């Protein structure tokens with residue numbers, strides 16, 4: 001399941017193909033993904049020029065220039081769910097009328113949305129489990145939209161710090177693991193990077209959130225969250241099972257996790273000597289090292 005670094009990697013992969021470009025045609029092969037697609041979805045995107053791609057938590061935000069004086073800036077919100085992926089098919093025959101669709105692959109069963117850009121680039125969204133979704137909102141209503149309104153601070157943004165993290169953990173009896181998975185605490189973290197960040201910070205996933213709200217642990221945890229995400233983005237996003245990279249066809253690669261999915265293996269922290277353990281918290285696997293996470 002893509003987390004913040006994977007989504008950021010996808011955003012970075014898509015940006016050169018979309019920013020400053022106009023959408024020539026959209027093919028919508030189903031009425032819904034996880035949720036129904038917006039009314040007249042394909043029609044409303046056709047002809048729109050994309051100004052920029054942003055990301056908020058695990059959402060890719062495609063900002064589109066005003067279509068007319070009556071239709072102002074709109075944002076296409078895209079969420080990859082569990083298995084959503086984009087594939088970019090290069091502009092062979094770009095800007096050459098008649099060659100527009102030549103050399104393009106045929107539709108695969110799980111290719112749900114196809115964006116044909118004016119320069120001939122084809123961007124295909126496939127999602128075999130269909131937990132992903134797309135929505136269209138007015139630019140002015142973006143922050144208040146149902147998707148974004150309740151999100152906590154962006155962990156790599158200026159709105160996140162040890163002090164802010166501590167405020168959000170204070171008084172909470174829930175385990176720190178669960179508090180970090182709660183998108184209202186900090187946005188974009190999932191099971192993998194929560195495990196990795198807690199390991200880096202040397203904090204037990206079983207500890208109460210409130211007990212991490214002090215200055216020392218909150219500082220260590222905030223720094224670990226930032227460094228774990230920054231490293232993963234630098235590595236091009238980590239991937240599990242069938243996750244795909246956006247540049248080219250399927251850029252599978254496996255990120256080396258320190259603790260996630262390493263049950264029974266030796267802890268790699270110098271001098272620790274502990275063994276990675278797996279426990280289940282709120283129905284999900286937690287991997288941690290009892291030797292160095294206290």
Ligand SMILES: [Zn+2]
Nearest residue numbers: 267272289292
């Ligand atoms: Zn250890």
